[in-house]
Every structure is written in structure tokens, then in C-alpha cells.
Amino acid sequence: MYRYIWLVPLLPLIGAAINGIFGRWFRFSEKLIGGIAVGTVALSFLISFAAVYSYGFSGNAQWPNPYITTQTAFTWIPGGAVKQSLGTAQPSTPETRTISIANQPVTVSNQRGSLLNIEWSYQLDPLSSIFMLIVTGVGLCIFVFATGYMHGETGFYRFFAYMGLFMFSMLVLVMGSNFVMMFVGWEGVGLCSYLLIGYYFNKQEAANASRKAFITNRIGDFGFMLAVFAVIATFGTAQFTNVVTQAVSYPVESLGHWGLMSWIALGLMIGACGKSAQFPLHVWLPDAMAGPTPVSALIHAATMVTAGLYMLTRTNVIFQHSHTMMLVVALVGAFTAIFAATIGITQNDIKKVLAYSTVSQLGFMFLACGVGAFIIGIFHVMTHAFFKALMFLGSGSVIHGMHHEQDMRKMGGLKKYMPITYLTFLAGWLAICGIIPFSGFWSKDEILWNAASTRQIPLGWLVWLVGTIAATCTAFYMTRLMAMTFWGKERFPAHEHSMEHEGHAQKKEHATPHHDSHLPHESPKSMWVPLVVLAILATVGGLVGISTAFTGGKHVGGRMNIVHWLEPVIWDPTMKAFKVDEPLSPAEEARIAATPHTSVLRAEVVSPTENGFNLAHTVESKVGSETATEWVFIIISLAVAGLGIGAGLLFYVKSPRLADVWAARLKPLYEASYNKYWIDEFFGLAITRRTMDLARAVFAFDSKFVDGGVNGSAWLTRFTSTVTGLTDKYFVDGLVNTIANFVVRLMSPIVRAAQTGLTANYALVMVIGLLIAVALYFVKSF
Amino acid sequence: MLQEASRASTALESIKHPDLSKFLVIAAILFIIGVAGVLTRRNLLVIFMSIELILNAANLNFIAFSRYLQDTGHGDPMSGLNFINPDRFVAAAEAAIGLGIVIALYRNRETIWIDEIDLMKW
Numbered sequence: 001m002y003r004y005i006w007l008v009p010l011l012p013l014i015g016a017a018i019n020g021i022f023g024r025w026f027r028f029s030e031k032l033i034g035g036i037a038v039g040t041v042a043l044s045f046l047i048s049f050a051a052v053y054s055y056g057f058s059g060n061a062q063w064p065n066p067y068i069t070t071q072t073a074f075t076w077i078p079g080g081a082v083k084q085s086l087g088t089a090q091p092s093t094p095e096t097r098t099i100s101i102a103n104q105p106v107t108v109s110n111q112r113g114s115l116l117n118i119e120w121s122y123q124l125d126p127l128s129s130i131f132m133l134i135v136t137g138v139g140l141c142i143f144v145f146a147t148g149y150m151h152g153e154t155g156f157y158r159f160f161a162y163m164g165l166f167m168f169s170m171l172v173l174v175m176g177s178n179f180v181m182m183f184v185g186w187e188g189v190g191l192c193s194y195l196l197i198g199y200y201f202n203k204q205e206a207a208n209a210s211r212k213a214f215i216t217n218r219i220g221d222f223g224f225m226l227a228v229f230a231v232i233a234t235f236g237t238a239q240f241t242n243v244v245t246q247a248v249s250y251p252v253e254s255l256g257h258w259g260l261m262s263w264i265a266l267g268l269m270i271g272a273c274g275k276s277a278q279f280p281l282h283v284w285l286p287d288a289m290a291g292p293t294p295v296s297a298l299i300h301a302a303t304m305v306t307a308g309l310y311m312l313t314r315t316n317v318i319f320q321h322s323h324t325m326m327l328v329v330a331l332v333g334a335f336t337a338i339f340a341a342t343i344g345i346t347q348n349d350i351k352k353v354l355a356y357s358t359v360s361q362l363g364f365m366f367l368a369c370g371v372g373a374f375i376i377g378i379f380h381v382m383t384h385a386f387f388k389a390l391m392f393l394g395s396g397s398v399i400h401g402m403h404h405e406q407d408m409r410k411m412g413g414l415k416k417y418m419p420i421t422y423l424t425f426l427a428g429w430l431a432i433c434g435i436i437p438f439s440g441f442w443s444k445d446e447i448l449w450n451a452a453s454t455r456q457i458p459l460g461w462l463v464w465l466v467g468t469i470a471a472t473c474t475a476f477y478m479t480r481l482m483a484m485t486f487w488g489k490e491r492f493p494a495h496e497h498s499m500e501h502e503g504h505a506q507k508k509e510h511a512t513p514h515h516d517s518h519l520p521h522e523s524p525k526s527m528w529v530p531l532v533v534l535a536i537l538a539t540v541g542g543l544v545g546i547s548t549a550f551t552g553g554k555h556v557g558g559r560m561n562i563v564h565w566l567e568p569v570i571w572d573p574t575m576k577a578f579k580v581d582e583p584l585s586p587a588e589e590a591r592i593a594a595t596p597h598t599s600v601l602r603a604e605v606v607s608p609t610e611n612g613f614n615l616a617h618t619v620e621s622k623v624g625s626e627t628a629t630e631w632v633f634i635i636i637s638l639a640v641a642g643l644g645i646g647a648g649l650l651f652y653v654k655s656p657r658l659a660d661v662w663a664a665r666l667k668p669l670y671e672a673s674y675n676k677y678w679i680d681e682f683f684g685l686a687i688t689r690r691t692m693d694l695a696r697a698v699f700a701f702d703s704k705f706v707d708g709g710v711n712g713s714a715w716l717t718r719f720t721s722t723v724t725g726l727t728d729k730y731f732v733d734g735l736v737n738t739i740a741n742f743v744v745r746l747m748s749p750i751v752r753a754a755q756t757g758l759t760a761n762y763a764l765v766m767v768i769g770l771l772i773a774v775a776l777y778f779v780k781s782f
Numbered sequence: 783m784l785q786e787a788s789r790a791s792t793a794l795e796s797i798k799h800p801d802l803s804k805f806l807v808i809a810a811i812l813f814i815i816g817v818a819g820v821l822t823r824r825n826l827l828v829i830f831m832s833i834e835l836i837l838n839a840a841n842l843n844f845i846a847f848s849r850y851l852q853d854t855g856h857g858d859p860m861s862g863l864n865f866i867n868p869d870r871f872v873a874a875a876e877a878a879i880g881l882g883i884v885i886a887l888y889r890n891r892e893t894i895w896i897d898e899i900d901l902m903k904w
Contacts, residue, residue: 757903759829759896763820 002051002124008044008132009122009171015040016164023157030156034147037160041143041167045136052129056559077118077180086234086260118238123177127569130378130562131174131310134385138302139167141530145393146294148526149400159199159292166192170303174310178238179228182311186224186275189304190217196299197291206290213284220274220281224311227267234260240314247317248571255323255458265318265325268311269332276308276362279336283680285359289351293396296351301358301392302385309365309381313374317571320372320456327457330370334451334466337363339677341473345480346663346674349406350395353481357432358388360470364447367467371457372573373450375566379545380447382562383439386541387431390534394425397523397531398485402492408481413490417520420528422486424535429482431538433475434641439542444471445637446547452633453616456573461615468640475644480659483652492520549630799853805846812839826884826894830877837873841866 015036023033054060124132143163150159169192173185191214198210232238235246253259272278277285288300299305312319312329319325337360344356361384368377399406401418415422431440448471451464522528545562548554555561571578620629651659663670672678812835819832848862888894 755903757900759899759902760821760824762902767817767821 002055004047005051005122005124005132005175008048008051008136009168009175011040011044011047012037012164012167012171016161016168019157019164020161023161028157030147030151033157033160034143037164038140038143038147040164041136041140044167044171045133045140048129048132048136051124052133055124055129056126056565074120075117076120077116084233084236086230116232116237118178118180120181121177122175123240124175125569126566127310127313127378128174130382130566131306132171134306134382135167135170135174135303138385138389138534139170139298141534142294142298142302142389142393145297145396145527145530146292148524149294149396150292151524153292155199159196162192162195162199163295163298166196166299166304170307173307177240179231179240179243180238182314183224183228186271186307186311187221189299189307190214190221190275193217193288193299193304196295197288199291199295203290209284209287209290213288216281216284217274220271223267223270223274224272225267227264227271230260230264230267234264243315244317244571247321248576250321252320252573253322253324255327258324259322261318261321262324265315265322266328268315268318269325269329272308272311272366273332274308275311276305276366277336277359278308278332278362278366279339280679280683282336282340282359283683286352286355286676289349289355293351293392293399296355297389297392297396300355301388305358305362306365306381306385309362309369309377312366312369313378313569316369316374316569319369320571320573323457326370326372327459328370329366330451330454330457330463331459333363333366333368333370334463334470335363336360337367337470338466338473339363341470341477342673343676344477345473346670348408350398350408350411350481350485351392351406353408353477354388354391354395357391357474357478358384360474361388361432363470364444364467367451367463368447371451371454371460371463373447373454374570375563376443376446376450376545378566379562380443382544383431383443383538383542386534387428387438387440387538390424390531390538391428391432393527393531393534394421394428397421397527398520400523400527401520405492408484410492411485412488412492413486414520415486418486418522420522421531424528424531425482425486427535427538429478431542432478433645434471434637435645436638437539437542439538439540441638441641442542442545442547445634446545448637449547449616449630449633452619453614453629455614461613464615468636471637472640472644475641476648479645479648480652483648487653488656547630547634549627549634800849802846802850805842809839809842809846812836812842824895824897826887826896829896830880830884833876834873837869841869844869 018036019028019033022028028036143160146159146163150156153159166189169185169188171185173182173189176182176185194210194214197213198207200206201210228238231243235243237243237246247261250261251259253262274281285300285305289296291300319329340356340359340363344353344360347353347356361380365377365380365384368374368380397418398411398414398421401414401421402411405411427438431438434441434444448464448467451460451467454460454463457463544557544560544565546556555563557564559565568578616629616633619632620626623629623632651662675681816832816835816837816839819835820829823829823832844862844865846862848859851857851862852859884894887899891899893899
């Protein structure tokens with residue numbers, strides 16, 4: 001089936017092309033547009049599903065082979081000699097050797113002047129298959145939701161054309177087999193993000209937000225581009241398989257040592273920061289909520305913003321070769337997690353809260369990657385895609401039901417009016433807070449556990465501490481969101497129509513039974529069905545990464561376990577090789593059960609990183625066994641989730657006035673959080689204003705010096721031409737005239753005398769001439 | 783008798799085959815008269831007549847040579863005669879235009895004496 005995966009990106013593109021080109025000409029109905037869009041994405045999902053099934057689970061599964069580069073659609077850049085100017089420059093004699101990747105012998109040929117051949121080919125491996133399923137699966141739910149949410153919107157066809165284009169770009173990003181294809185997808189999703197944030201382009205706010213998103217992303221893309229160039233200059237190829245096989249032969253760069261791998265990783269990290277909204281490039285994501293809510297769910301929660309994580313995991317070999325960058329990734333992630341979480345506490349716009357929550361959760365994922373738990377990062381991407389898409393769609397449902405009211409202060413008590421939305425939202429809430437057994441618990445707990453027990457970076461305890469506080473904040477502000485939206489008093493004005501308030505003036509009235517009452521109403525079926533599907537996934541989806549503490553210290557479920565599934569693509573720094581964990585046969589399981597299982601801390605023997613304080617190690621030495629240690633951390637993470645929820649309930653349900661009291665009491669902190677730590681203002685002052693100053697200076701230079709030069713040369717041309725004209729007129733012409741005059745005056749008396757004007761004279765001359773001619777004739781002939 | 787006959791036949795022969803040189807001499811005389819007239823006379827009309835004389839001298843030559851070639855049997859006998867007609871056309875056209883000029887001159891300057899007309903000087 002994986003022979004057909006080239007259809008997976010192509011189908012949404014075809015749908016987008018049909019909708020975008022013909023949707024307006026032929027005035028497609030909404031049903032047709034929605035049908036085309038949903039149908040193509042559904043087909044993509046089915047093909048992805050079948051491909052992943054046959055890749056991993058069917059009779060002739062190819063699973064342990066992590067790199068099935070499927071059919072090359074075409075050779076995109078058919079190559080030329082690439083000069084490997086960086087890295088360990090290869091000797092002129094070709095060097096070929098075989099490296100084992102996940103039990104597969106891979107022949108590596110490092111020869112100077114190898115060809116840079118960039119093919120348009122799709123790669124099916126454990127990592128890309130997970131992303132394919134997330135993008136097409138969650139995308140399908142969101143597409144279905146959008147057919148309901150966007151009902152009556154002008155430019156319905158435009159919306160789905162952009163969305164289809166986005167699906168194409170995102171799938172190219174995660175399925176491309178080389179850095180250049182990834183870059184194409186990377187830029188494509190950036191473009192679609194820009195187009196979709198600015199979907200309501202007649203709203204100033206949306207137009208500004210789209211530009212902000214695009215420009216901020218460009219900063220990240222710049223770093224990514226440099227990294228791609230460096231990769232090509234170093235390895236002579238852009239193909240992931242070749243890059244990975246060569247990168248493992250580079251030495252691991254220790255902390256503070258800025259070698260080649262660190263610099264490449266830094267460029268990649270800047271790109272990931274831009275796309276995945278990490279501090280300080282996070283500013284675009286909250287503003288991006290100006291787009292339609294399905295866009296926020298698809299692009300700014302579930303898929304596009306996780307592209308940075310995908311890239312980090314895809315290049316984990318490079319990152320793990322630089323301890324410095326691993327620490328940077330972990331610290332940036334931890335800081336972003338707590339930073340965004342504290343902002344989320346005070347926001348009043350329901351989508352802004354979710355946006356900061358997304359930034360915070362992305363911070364968690366970066367944190368996971370930074371401490372070396374790339375698999376858990378991807379696991380959190382997956383669970384986050386479920387519950388955050390669910391919550392965004394739920395908020396979309398709320399906004400729809402509230403007639404485009406986004407301010408939570410004007411909501412409250414919606415539980416009664418929107419029961420399905422409420423119940424599904426409840427699942428998302430419990431998942432993000434980290435309540436067992438909802439999906440968020442498994443991934444977040446694993447992240448914190450890995451942070452505490454990491455041997456890859458120092459300061460694991462700090463990262464753990466920050467992450468735990470951020471998790472508390474997450475539980476708190478999510479409870480606040482639930483309380484302000486679904487519980488408590490009804491604060492919406494029942495008589496007032498708030499349509500113009502949100503500027504959706506172009507939106508037609510939707511036909512609902514509660515149309516006249518202006519009361520909140522439950523959303524149509526096309527909107528709540530995806531909610532239910534996502535709610536189920538958010539509830540049980542975490543079980544694919546069930547913690548080893550619950551299963552006796554080993555990863556159960558064979559390939560169904562995400563750790564087993566992803567292991568072949570993750571480089572193990574302690575063994576200096578790729579982890580090879582075949583799906584365990586029964587005999588193998590018995591053997592492992594018989595031997596005392598190895599501690600996760602065995603790595604400390606070979607870890608070169610540090611010998612400082614390690615939280616998990618300290619706890620383990622106190623409580624005895626690793627499983628007990630894990631239980632300690634599970635209880636801690638459940639406790640902080642409970643703490644956050646309890647505080648939220650206390651502040652916003654039990655005694656709602658307490659929140660205002662404390663806001664007044666902690667006014668400086670509250671102001672800082674409410675104003676997002678003035679980061680936007682700081683950037684405005686420090687960067688935007690400086691850029692404008694620079695632009696003005698350049699403009700002045702342009703108008704004074706450059707234009708002056710141009711105008712001066714024009715003046716000079718005119719001046720010289722005037723001088724030449726005068727010279728010509730008076731000197732050259734004068735000379736010619738003088739000479740001619742002189743000659744005429746000298747010669748004319750002589751010549752004039754011959755002209756008598758008398759006919760007879762002329763005739764005489766003619767006769768004389770004739771006679772001379774005849775005479776000459778005679779003279780000649782004699 | 784025989785001599786008579788031979789003389790008669792000689793006369794007949796000389797009519798049949800006239801001597802070319804006589805015609806050429808007459809033509810040359812006509813030409814010289816014409817040229818002298820053109821150069822010496824002052825009246826435009828007389829100059830025109832002189833020009834006619836020159837042209838006719840040429841025509842006479844053509845006819846003479848035509849007949850001569852006819853006698854000797856060398857060349858095409860019509861080749862000389864073919865020149866006569868164009869020559870007459872030229873003469874007629876010249877007369878028409880020239881007389882027109884004369885009349886115009888007379889109207890403007892009331893003279894046809896060419897030593898009083900030196901317009902070609904300017």
C-alpha cells in the first residue's frame with residue numbers, strides 16, 4: 001500500500017485546486033465545496049492509514065527498516081558536484097563503508113565531489129507515519145467541523161482551497177525524504193498560515209496578525225535555511241538517510257564546545273523556534289487567533305506548530321551530537337512552557353487562552369526533546385493534537401453558539417445550552433490538566449519523568465521543576481477557562497446581538513432554531529461529531545504510550561507502543577547507535593522477565609555529560625527501585641494537576657470574587673501577565689521601531705545621496721550637452737562657414753566670368769567640344 | 783552601241799546604286815550650315831530652322847547608309863530607316879516646346895533676339 005503514498009499529499013492539493021480555481025467561476029455550492037475538501041482529505045487519511053498498517057502491522061511489514069523512501073516522483077534538482085566545504089572534508093579517494101542502522105546494513109559512500117541529487121520522493125518511516133496519521137486524521141475532523149463552522153461565510157471556497165493547500169504543504173513537510181522538500185513544506189505551511197490568519201482580510205487586526213506571523217516565521221526560516229545549507233555543505237547531500245548515516249560518525253560535542261554539529265543544530269533550533277512559537281519568536285501565535293477557529297485548531301494547535309518538533313526529531317542525531325544545543329533546547333522549552341502558562345492565566349479571550357496554552361505545551365515538547373526524550377516529545381505532539389484540536393474546535397463551537405462572542409467574561413453557564421460541546425470539552429480539559437487516564441497525563445508525566453531522570457543534560461532538576469510549575473499553571477488556567485465558560489452564572493446579555501462586535505459583518509445569519517432568541521445554542525451535527533471523535537481520542541489516545549510504571553517496567557504492546565514504534569529513528573547517545581528494539585517475541589519477553597530489568601540509570605556509567613545533581617537518581621537512591629521512583633513522580637504530577645484544578649475551582653467556582661481580590665493584591669504580577677510581559681511592546685520598541693528608524697535613515701540616504709547622485713549625473717549630462725551644443729554651433733560650424741566663405745569668395749570671379757548667359761556662347765562651347773572630340777578621334781585613328 | 787549600252791547601263795547602275803560619298807558630302811554641308819546658323823544667327827526662329835537642318839543632315843545620312851547597306855548586302859537594310867521616325871518625333875516635340883518657349887519669352891520680354899536674353903546666367 002505504501003506504493004500509493006504519493007497520493008496522500010496530492011489529493012488535498014487536487015481538492016484545493018478544484019475549489020480554488022472553479023469554486024468561484026461555477027459558483028459551487030457549499031455542499032460541493034465541503035464535499036470535495038472533506039472527500040480528498042478523507043481519501044488521504046484512508047491511504048495513510050492503509051500505508052502505515054501495511055508498513056508496520058501487515059504480514060510483510062517493513063517496520064524495522066526506518067527509511068522506506070518510496071517511489072521518487074521525479075528528480076527535482078538533478079544535481080551537480082557539491083563541494084563539501086564544511087566538516088571533515090573527504091579525501092579525494094572515494095571512501096565506502098557500511099553502517100548498521102537498525103540492523104539494516106547501509107552502504108555509505110563518502111566521496112569528494114559526490115552529486116547533490118535532490119529528488120521529490122516521499123519517505124515512510126515510523127516518524128513520518130505518525131505525523132501522516134495526525135495530519136490527515138485530525139485534519140479530517142477539523143475539515144468536517146469547518147464545513148459547519150464556516151457555513152454562510154463569504155469566500156467559503158477560498159477557505160477550503162487554502163486549507164487543502166495547507167494539507168498538501170504539511171504532508172510534504174512530514175513526508176519529504178530530504179531537507180529541501182521539508183523546506184518546501186515548511187514554507188508552504190507558512191504561506192497557508194499567512195493566508196488563513198488573514199482570511200478576514202478586511203479586518204485590520206487579522207491583516208496585521210497575518211503579517212506578523214509571516215515575518216516572525218521568516219526569522220526562523222532564515223536559521224533553518226542556513227542549517228540546510230550547512231547540512232549540504234557538510235554532508236554533500238540533503239537526503240535524511242544519507243545525512244543520518246554520515247552524522248553518526250562525527251564526534252559528540254561536549255557542553256560549551258561549539259563545533260559544526262552545534263552550529264547546524266542552532267540553525268535548526270532557530271527554525272523550530274519560529275515555526276513552533278518558542279520564546280522569543282512566540283509572539284505571532286497568540287495573534288494568529290484572528291483567523292477562523294478551525295484554522296487555529298488545525299494549523300496553530302495540531303499540525304503546523306508541531307513542525308518544529310518533527311524537525312527536531314528528524315535531526316535528532318545532529319542535536320544529540322551537541323550537548324550544548326540539547327541544553328539550549330531544554331531550557332528554551334522549559335522557559336516557554338512556564339512563560340506562556342503564566343500569561344494564559346490572565347487572558348480573557350477564550351482563543352487567546354488556548355493559544356498561550358499551545359505555546360506552553362509546545363514548550364513542554366521542546367523540553368522533552370532537550371532532555372533527550374524525543375519519542376516522548378512526539379508522543380506529546382500526538383496527544384496534544386488530539387486534546388488541543390478538540391479544545392479549539394470546542395471553543396469554535398462555543399463562539400459559534402455565542403454568535404461570535406470570544407470574551408469569556410461574557411459567557412458562563414453554557415453547560416446547560418451546549419451539552420455535547422461541554423462534555424467533549426471536559427475530556428480535553430482533563431487531558432490537558434494531566435488527569436489519569438486521559439491522554440495528556442501519559443505524555444506530560446513521561447516528559448517530567450524524563451526531565452528528572454535525564455543523563456543527557458545537566459540541570460535536569462531545574463527543567464523538571466519549571467515544567468512541574470508550568471503544569472500546575474496549565475491546570476489552573478484551564479480550570480479557569482472551564483469555569484468562566486461552562487460553569488457558574490450566565491453573564492451573556494440575552495437581548496443584545498453581539499455580531500458587529502466581533503466584526504463578522506460579512507457573515508450571514510446562520511439558520512438555527514434559536515435564531516431569534518440570541519441565546520447560546522448547540523452547534524449542528526457537522527460540528528459536534530468531530531468533537532466527539534476527538535474527545536474519544538483525547539481520552540484513550542494516550543494509552544499507546546502507557547508509562548512503564550504501570551506495566552512492570554517494560555514497554556508493552558509491541559509496535560503499538562509509541563516508544564517501540566519510534567525507536568528506530570532515535571539515535572542512542574550512550575550506545576552510539578540507533579536503538580534496536582525488535583517487537584518482542586514471546587520468548588524474548590520471557591527472557592527479559594527472567595532477568596532483572598536494567599535501570600534507566602545504567603546510562604550513568606557511560607554518560608559523558610555530567611556527574612552533577614540528578615533528581616531521579618537521588619530519589620531512586622532514597623526509595624530503592626526505579627519503578628518506585630517513577631511512581632513518586634507520577635504522584636507528584638497528579639498532585640500538581642490536582643492542585644491547579646483545586647485552585648481554579650476555588651478561585652472561579654467557589655468564590656469568584658477571590659480572583660479579583662488576588663489580582664489586586666498581586667497587581668504588578670497580574671499586570672505583567674495580563675500584558676504578556678510587554679514582549680510585544682518590547683519588540684515594537686527594540687526591533688520594529690529600530691527597523692523603522694533604519695528604514696528612514698536608508699530612505700534619507702537614498703533621497704539625499706543616491707537620488708542626488710542620479711539627479712547630479714542628469715544635471716551633468718545636460719550641462720555637458722549644452723557646452724557641446726555651443727561648441728558645435730559657434731566653433732565647428734563657424735570654422736566650416738569661414739572656410740566655405742573664403743573659397744567661394746576666392747573662386748567665384750573666375751568661374752562667374754564663364755557664365756555669360758548667352759545661348760550662343762554655350763552652343764559655341766558645345767561645338768568646340770564636339771570638334772575637339774572628333775579631332776581626338778582622328779588623331780587616335782591615325 | 784555596246785559602249786552606249788554599257789554607258790546607259792552604267793547610268794542605270796549609278797541610279798540603282800548611287801555613290802555614298804555624295805550623300806555624305808551633302809549631309810555634311812547641311813550640318814555645317816545648320817551649326818553655323820545656330821552659332822551666328824540672333825533670331826530664335828532662325829536658330830530653330832538651323833536645328834532642323836542639323837537633324838535633317840543626320841536623317842540624310844541614315845537614309846544614305848540604309849541604301850548603301852541594301853546594295854552591298856551587308857547588314858540589315860532597315861536599321862538606318864528605323865532611326866528616322868524617332869528622329870522626326872524628337873523634331874516635332876522640340877518644335878512644339880521650343881515655339882511655346884519662344885511665345886512665352888516674347889510675351890515676357892518682347893524680344894526673340896537671343897543676345898538680349900541672358901537668363902541662363904542666373
